[in-house]
Amino acid sequence: xxxxxxxxxxxxxxxxxxxxxxxxxxxxxxxxxxxxxxxxxxxxxxxxxxxxxxxxxxxxxxxxxxxxxxxxxxxxxxxxxxxxxxxxxxxxxxxxxxxxxxxxxxxxxxxxxxxxxxxxxxxxxxxxxxxxxxxxxxxxxxxxxxxxxxxxxxxxxxxxxxxxxxxxxxxxxxxxxxxxxxxxxxxxxxxxxxxxxxxxxxxxxxxxxxxxxxxxxxxxxxxxxxxxxxxxxxxxxxxxxxxxxxxxxxxxxxxxxxxxxxxxxxxxxxxxxxxxxxxxxxxxxxxxxxxxxxxxxxxxxxxxxxxxxxxxxxxxxxxxxxxxxxxxxxxxxxxxxxxxxxxxxxxxxxxxxxxxxxxxxxxxxxxxxxxxxxxxxxxxxxxxxxxxxxxxxxxxxxxxxxxxxxxxxxxxxxxxxxxxxxxxxxxxxxxxxxxxxxxxxxxxxxxxxxxxxxxxxxxxxxxxxxxxxxxxxxxxxxxxxxxxxxxxxxxxxxxxxxxxxxxxxxxxxxxxxxxxxxxxxxxxxxxxxxxxxxxxxxxxx
Numbered sequence: 001x002x003x004x005x006x007x008x009x010x011x012x013x014x015x016x017x018x019x020x021x022x023x024x025x026x027x028x029x030x031x032x033x034x035x036x037x038x039x040x041x042x043x044x045x046x047x048x049x050x051x052x053x054x055x056x057x058x059x060x061x062x063x064x065x066x067x068x069x070x071x072x073x074x075x076x077x078x079x080x081x082x083x084x085x086x087x088x089x090x091x092x093x094x095x096x097x098x099x100x101x102x103x104x105x106x107x108x109x110x111x112x113x114x115x116x117x118x119x120x121x122x123x124x125x126x127x128x129x130x131x132x133x134x135x136x137x138x139x140x141x142x143x144x145x146x147x148x149x150x151x152x153x154x155x156x157x158x159x160x161x162x163x164x165x166x167x168x169x170x171x172x173x174x175x176x177x178x179x180x181x182x183x184x185x186x187x188x189x190x191x192x193x194x195x196x197x198x199x200x201x202x203x204x205x206x207x208x209x210x211x212x213x214x215x216x217x218x219x220x221x222x223x224x225x226x227x228x229x230x231x232x233x234x235x236x237x238x239x240x241x242x243x244x245x246x247x248x249x250x251x252x253x254x255x256x257x258x259x260x261x262x263x264x265x266x267x268x269x270x271x272x273x274x275x276x277x278x279x280x281x282x283x284x285x286x287x288x289x290x291x292x293x294x295x296x297x298x299x300x301x302x303x304x305x306x307x308x309x310x311x312x313x314x315x316x317x318x319x320x321x322x323x324x325x326x327x328x329x330x331x332x333x334x335x336x337x338x339x340x341x342x343x344x345x346x347x348x349x350x351x352x353x354x355x356x357x358x359x360x361x362x363x364x365x366x367x368x369x370x371x372x373x374x375x376x377x378x379x380x381x382x383x384x385x386x387x388x389x390x391x392x393x394x395x396x397x398x399x400x401x402x403x404x405x406x407x408x409x410x411x412x413x414x415x416x417x418x419x420x421x422x423x424x425x426x427x428x429x430x431x432x433x434x435x436x437x438x439x440x441x442x443x444x445x446x447x448x449x450x451x452x453x454x455x456x457x458x459x460x461x462x463x464x465x466x467x468x469x470x471x472x473x474x475x476x477x478x479x480x481x482x483x484x485x486x487x488x489x490x491x492x493x494x495x496x497x498x499x500x501x502x503x504x505x506x507x508x509x510x511x512x513x514x515x516x517x518x519x520x521x522x523x524x525x526x527x528x529x530x531x532x533x534x535x536x537x538x539x540x541x
Contacts, residue, residue, distance in 0.1 A: 167212030170257035305350035310375035312486035357467035368472035383453030390459035442505030
């Protein structure tokens with residue numbers, strides 16, 4: 001049984017790969033004058049794990065030969081001309097020649113990805129020297145896994161894990177294929193569901209993408225070692241099914257939702273048999289109009305991963321602020337409204353712009369809210385702004401889509417069904433009116449809590465909004481380029497105020513929906529001229 005607390009587990013769970021650690025084997029700066037770091041390997045032995053630095057030499061990832069000598073107790077002999085060197089092992093020599101992508105391993109030639117090179121007084125060899133030369137004659141088992149950057153030495157057990165997650169309404173199923181067969185245990189600790197494998201490390205060859213409401217995150221815990229599942233709002237319990245097939249273990253984790261209460265049955269209202277449709281009469285089609293209730297909301301924390309977004313003068317990053325506010329907003333919406341909330345990213349990852357709207361469409365979201373922090377060339381500009389889509393640049397076709405009624409098809413039993421035949425890039429055109437209203441409500445609530453810009457409500461052709469097939473807005477929480485506002489935006493209190501304002505705006509929009517259906521969208525009443533921030537952001541959000 002693990003005894004880690006939830007904070008420590010959650011901090012560890014943010015490690016999405018097996019080898020995010022600090023460099024422990026540093027290569028001296030004087031010897032790497034022309035080289036750049038090329039990541040690191042994670043060395044796995046029966047004694048534990050440690051990082052091993054690599055550098056780029058001649059365009060390929062290489063490792064210092066003296067680091068390998070210290071690790072594997074090798075003896076390196078060099079000729080007087082500094083053109084060849086001999087690596088002596090307990091089972092025979094390896095001879096390398098500078099500039100030649102070859103090695104003589106106990107008298108047999110093997111090819112390498114690159115030559116051995118002497119730089120700054122040190123010899124460097126390509127990484128495949130470990131596999132193709134050293135592993136052939138070393139007394140211990142050596143395995144280099146290039147894709148996962150793992151170097152396995154000795155009698156260690158590091159299974160490969162292929163994961164797949166499928167949502168099922170409010171529940172979900174996680175399937176793990178573990179090769180070779182590995183024993184495991186599943187425990188609950190600190191609000192997490194932990195799958196601990198009986199192994200020295202875990203090599204995740206296919207990660208699982210969490211979706212739906214039964215799970216928030218599915219991440220690797222290198223120190224466990226195993227997988228950590230953070231349950232979502234609909235999770236109530238789990239069920240485990242496992243079995244073996246050949247040399248693989250299959251583990252299925254069903255994440256079950258709470259069983260809804262069954263309403264007390266009431267007797268059916270008596271009907272007049274003379275008022276029903278006669279045989280052969282047309283049966284009225286069911287109502288396919290959009291529901292007025294808000295059940296699912298997708299929150300889009302802007303940017304992420306290598307796409308850092310705007311930078312503040314003191315180094316605050318837009319991607320960090322948006323994710324923090326999104327997490328606070330998700331908690332408020334789930335707690336106060338009981339709605340299903342999906343984040344387009346739950347960690348520091350890159351999500352393409354078109355993928356963000358696709359997530360909302362695939363999960364049949366009722367609202368799409370994209371969060372950002374603004375930036376301007378003049379650091380005096382400040383204040384929050386809320387945008388909805390402008391269709392001006394999409395031309396007459398977009399306006400016709402916004403104004404026209406739906407198309408109708410006959411359905412079985414008589415009647416017709418309204419359908420939308422709209423190109424993806426025009427999806428938002430049908431939701432301009434509700435999007436404008438939602439933006440207005442959010443802008444009004446932001447003004448009660450945080451500073452607003454002189455023009456807090458605007459239209460702009462932001463790419464991230466184009467494909468959303470539901471009311472959608474983009475919230476610029478403030479100008480991170482302003483030093484004072486940057487410091488505010490980094491504070492939890494400010495982030496909570498923004499989240500509360502958006503929650504209040506959503507509540508007002510929900511209440512507005514209850515007053516009746518929307519008419520087809522027409523011309524937007526707002527000033528569509530672009531501000532300084534809007535000009536910078538066109539199509540870039």
